Amino acid sequence: MATEQTADLEGYDELETRIERITNVGNAAGVLRWDQEVIMPEGGTPARAKQLSTLSSLSHELLTEDRTGELLETLEGDEVSLSGDQKAVVREVRRQYDRATSVPQELVEEISETTSNAHPTWMEAREKDDFSIFEPTLEKLVELKKEYAAHIDPDEDPYAVLFAEYEPYLDLETAESVLEELRDELVPLLEAIDESDADIETDAFAGTFDDDDQEALARDVLDSLGYDWERGRLDTAPHPFSSGTQFDARVTTRFDESDLLGSITSTIHEFGHANYTLGLPDEGYGTPLGEARDLTVHESQSRLWENHIGRSRPFWEHFLPIARERFPELENVTAEEAYQSANQVYDDNLIRVEADELTYHLHIVVRFEIERDLIAGDLDVADVPEAWNDKYEEYLGVRPETDAEGCLQDIHWSHGSFGYFPTYSLGSVLAAQLYAAAEAELGDLEERTRAGEFEDLNDWLREVIHAHGKRYTTPELVEHSTGEPYMAEYFIDYVTTKYGELYDLEAY
Amino acid sequence: MATEQTADLEGYDELETRIERITNVGNAAGVLRWDQEVIMPEGGTPARAKQLSTLSSLSHELLTEDRTGELLETLEGDEVSLSGDQKAVVREVRRQYDRATSVPQELVEEISETTSNAHPTWMEAREKDDFSIFEPTLEKLVELKKEYAAHIDPDEDPYAVLFAEYEPYLDLETAESVLEELRDELVPLLEAIDESDADIETDAFAGTFDDDDQEALARDVLDSLGYDWERGRLDTAPHPFSSGTQFDARVTTRFDESDLLGSITSTIHEFGHANYTLGLPDEGYGTPLGEARDLTVHESQSRLWENHIGRSRPFWEHFLPIARERFPELENVTAEEAYQSANQVYDDNLIRVEADELTYHLHIVVRFEIERDLIAGDLDVADVPEAWNDKYEEYLGVRPETDAEGCLQDIHWSHGSFGYFPTYSLGSVLAAQLYAAAEAELGDLEERTRAGEFEDLNDWLREVIHAHGKRYTTPELVEHSTGEPYMAEYFIDYVTTKYGELYDLEAY
Known part of the structure; x- marks a missing residue:
């Protein structure tokens, strides 16, 4: 029996070593992609x-070698007694292994080649505002991804299989019901805001702001939130992102002279992502225990910092004096005006990435409903523009006049990513639930924010979320961190209270 | 017969595909190392x-898989007819394969571990100026590298085997005779300079120069020499280097407010390296045909640009007006004074990296003689400091008073690199031979330099050196590019003429 156990642990160590190598290769690729997005000279593209x-x-x-499967089978056997952490590692590797081995290599390559070519095609279609240019490619991608899903699980709804690439443990029914709830609550809330006579400040950040000073201020923001510069950097990228490991998680942002607020909120958002990565345990590096729990949880971290902190009234009471040091022209702006400007709702916005905190989710609902129908075969690719425009009219009250401003605006489908969009909203919903739990646990977060003290909140997030890596599934992690199952209620409460007060809405 | 040939080409294609993958992994590692040296936050070290x-x-x-050996054997067979380029690829892969397979993995790992630990030990010894701290480590490294050499070729002089890691095709006898020639010519030349009454300008670049302006000037230098910014970048690093591929070859330099000349010459030196890399053929990427011909040839490119161009009189006639735009305080410096200051000989310098163009090679000769004797077992590690100091006294006329300024000054031995140093001098020698050949071919290079026209020289280097990658061995490449075998004569001519004139030496 003792011998048996030793053999099992050896098997576990061997699996861990294999996974560490795969992780190192993946992280090396992450460095190469960061370099490509941020600093690589253009000519480097073909070699990169x-x-x-x-x-x-x-x-x-490395992942799909037979030996990986053999080790998994042994370690999943009844006679093996693994610790909880070891079981979690086996569970996560099994998931990766099954997905990777079930799809034929030729299909993987065909998808890879098709998406490579899809990107320039999508760019051209968007530039020329002509959906028909992208249509055949989108058609092919839909077919390929359905085929892909069928290989992974022929008995499951293919959209659910694709969604699980980005959020493996919240099932699609949960996602669907949360998105429906958002739609049902936000559509009337936005109508009430539209009808409101409240005179909220919108121009606190109007003006022209020097890029270098914006960069200095972005560093101030990161300092203020407690970013660990020993393990990070700030750079610029056309499409801001953050990437890295717990030892080196970098933030990118962008500067537009006419959009100071945009660079601040984008920096805070990416801080949230990087801060999660930095909170993953050092000793878990190389295994799923040292990796982030997928997109819903990742997005909950960026949204919590961006919205619950960065768009809050006490944050602007804290941060406005810092911003005035860089931009004396903000001298006459009050914290209340800054707060209102950071939370204005645009009722005629067609572009997701420019959306406010509320309408954002209706943009997501549109995409979710369309891609779900596309993959189910209930919507033809040719009919996407009309479906898109109809839904915008119905949910947001605006109708795109061009496809460039409509269904061609996002890059995701050209990547073959169907099922990614929902995680943006699911993350926001989780952010509200986490913030409420932190408030319940720590008390008076607003007071801390007003004082620029973010350590307690951050310590709490580290303890209940970051430190666990992929130890728990998403629902387990939500239960562990908040004591409750995942739910939309806290988000609905948050937005109705906040916007009810801001827009002086009687019914809210 | 036709079937036979098709099979051979398939084998060649398979080998090429294998080698391309290995090259891509190596180049990915190159990006990670660049990142680590230039921009990585300190905390990233363990994961990196x-x-x-x-x-x-x-x-x-990937390299040592049995299949690589099988393919090589097939392709080396008599019945296979490969093109000249294909034969060169097979020759280079065979070399790599034989070296990689002949050394046991445990020894490779032991060397790797020992050198990892050697670095901090060497740092500590240098800081405390105490050779005894580094002595046991150096002893171990000498033993391990002798063992390493014995695995590769037990019948060959182990130092020759180690030297061949850095310069595989110029044999050690050639290297040795060239270094002897340098020693025999340079020692009396330096004595003559020491005794010269010539009053050469040394302070043209005295003063304090702002780092940002130095960076702007470094970009001017690169612009002037024709650096391709579409495939490159300039950054700073504590120890300047250049790295990359023909699609993306980056330069680093460093700025010291009190050493303007140092940043200019370092930038030109690294330009020479990067420019070689950029000249490698795009279509050869991934195979030896798209890779640089080892260290002698690489160093010939950096030294040609640094010394034959960057330390020439016409260069300063061209470049001084550009430098004055950034630094108006150079208004009263003449091109002649700049030229003299860039070529002053320091007769009391103990530090290799601060050496002038002449004494530099005596620093190399000292290291070469010591490491050759160490590996041969003719010198005990304990006796290195005394041997070092004696040789400095004999060849350079100065005796180090501390080991920190003596045998502990260089990082190379802590890397386990024995046989690397000679390539610095061998490259300088080749630079002079190439410059003379270019002059013979193109005529009046000085006139072009004075006019800031470097295109003809660069085109010629591209054609005779860069475009060939590893197609030729080093001696073949020298023959191909200059029409003559490798020799020290051009270098000796160059330095005696240049310094004879500068220092008004009767005998030269």
């Missing part, structure tokens, strides 16, 4: 594509 | 070390 392709295929080969 | 270690072991595994 080849380097990334080699790393990706090596990683796939 | 693991990522690099995984890439290194994957690369080793």
